[in-house]
Amino acid sequence: MVLGVAGGIAAYKAAELLRRFTEAGHDVTVVPTAAALRFVGAPTWAALSHHPVATEVWDSVHEVPHVRIGQSADLVVVAPATADLLAKAAHGLADDLLTSTLLTARCPVVFAPAMHTEMWEHPATQENVTTLRRRGSLVIEPAEGRLTGTDSGKGRLPDPDEIYDVCVDVLTRGAVVPDLAGRSVVVSAGGTREYLDPVRFLGNRSSGLQGYALARAAASRGAQVTLVAANTALPDPAGVKVVRVETTEQLRTEVLAAASSADAVVMAAAPADFRPTSTSEAKIKKADDGSAPALELTQNPDILRELSTTRPRAGAVVVGFAAETGDATGSVLELGRAKLARKGCDLLVVNDVSGGAVFGSPDNEAVILAADGGATEVPRGSKTALAHAIWDQVAPRLP
Template sequence: MVLGVSGGIAAYKACELLRRLTESGHDVTVVPTAAALEFVGAPTWAGLSGKPVSTSVWDDVHQVPHVRIGQSADLVVVAPATADLLAKAAHGLADDLLTNTLLTARCPVVFAPAMHTEMWEHPATQANVDTLRSRGALVIEPAEGRLTGKDTGKGRLPEPAEIYDVCVDVLASGATGRGLDLAGRHVVVSAGGTREYLDPVRFLGNRSSGLQGYALARTAQARGAEVTLVAANVALPDPAGVKVVRVETTAELHSEMVAAAAGADAVVMAAAPADFRPTGVSAAKIKKADDGSSPSIELVQNADILHELAHHRSRPDSVVVGFAAETGDDSGSVRELAAAKLARKGCDLLVVNDVSGGAVFGSPDNEAVILASDGTATDVPRGSKTAVAHAIWDQVVRRFGA
């Protein structure tokens, strides 16, 4: 693996990315630009990677490093990627070792941009990003937050842990032949569980952690998609390059999903919205009664978000995916109940989880059955939620092809 580092203040974050890559067993060659060494010195990169570091094509010329490094790489990730570096890569310039490496690499290439908001939004930078994406490179959307000095806005380097996850997913996708099969697609994913407030401190909720929805967002980004993630009460770091919209209640989730789904290629409802909400919310905390009696709470049914997304699509060719957390009962087995739900909701795919005994919620692993509207079923064996997410996107991509 090659870690390219260009000259931005966020270069210090690449040290953490390098540590994660090497500790997970990857053989990493760091190729900084001369400007990057103004922020983090060569001894740091050499010490963390265990390899000598150079910026020049004139070092070790007999080994032809300007060609060999790119040719031998399984993945090249540039973090941070400055506006200058993106411009050089888009126009095929090769004035140092990193830009030469980018020209000779025939493996997946990931750019993690970091710059001020005005630089990122400039038409020249956006044109360069479009060019790189059109050639098959994965350019992660920068995060929003604190920039250099007192500035805040879009342009912040995503957290190293999130960039690492993207790199791992890109390698996995390349190994399976998926590549960037979602490039040019806009997908919308929901995650987490909604809350319906009884009073200022109490709410009705559920145990959804959002882990599966976040895995779906992250893997879609790694496969090249533009991703919008609508997160309901999730305490997880934002996936790199993903637009995150935060909500609390089912009404908020409904509003944001309908808005985000307009024009989307695929919509995945992985969130667990509350089926009911109180008819009224107490303005003050509900107190215990001295006589030991309990308050009476009247509930009303919430809107069926998945049913609406499936039956009122702004694009008839979009793919809608739902989730069903089932336990089975006297009326039928988990799969029987899920099949009836698939028909009732009208979605194209339904991911069925058996949650008997509280399984799935909060666990890093999952197993599922993906039921399709054409009557087929795909069993997904127990594995990481990332693996399950890829299996779901595989089914979505097949429907795009159809």
């Protein structure tokens, strides 16, 4: 692998990304720009990569480093990628070792931008990003948050762990597959809570891992992703807009709002089916006689069915999830097919959750049922693998 580091204050975060790569067993050549070395010195990169740092086209000239490094790479990731570096890459400039490496690389290339908001939003930068994406590079959307000094906004380098996950995803797939480029998608994740009083709630065991994997996978395929997350404790996926909610009604409001401009909506969240008809403003106390308070429930709105029947955006693909255990009325798949017909969505991902399987696990397996009668079995594997299998089904159905 090649880790390119451009000259931005976020260069220090690339040291943690490098550590993740080397600890996972990847062989990494670090190629910092001259400006990057003013933020983090060559000894740091050499110590963490266990290799000499490549800084000049004139070093080891007999090995032709400005060509060899790019030719031999399986992946090139530039983090941080400054506005200057993006401009040079988009226009094919090769005035140092890193930009020369980018021109000679025939492997997947990932850029993780970091800069001030005004620089990121400038039309020149946006045109350069569009150019790089059109040529097949993956340019991760920067995060929002604290920037240099007191400034805050979009332009922050995504969390190194999230950049690492994106890179591993690209390496696993062997290419940047931009089949969702230019598309807007909405993914929901996690489990909603319905409060009984200020401290107690009705909820479920959804961890949000599958929804986050779906969001991350869509971003790696070029989509603009909005993730509506209910009560999760997971870090924001790189390049994804995250909207946090608690209750089913909040989830419904945010999903419907985002769905109005979305090409696809994937409802991976687990909304609570019921909520209390009333919520106590004070903590409910135990009764001295040992009795328990009566709990009256009402049904929550069916968000998946509403999306499927109203289609906030005409032609949008709607995907639902069904966590089933099977019972006397039918098997897991039979119940799944009945739910698909009842909800009216285009695809339904059916999980067998007997014994609590799936919840909180890094792995998953499922059957993806289609409204046209098709069925795709996805064997047990990572939730990222299932996420890509789902997008593989969504992409050809997009309008």
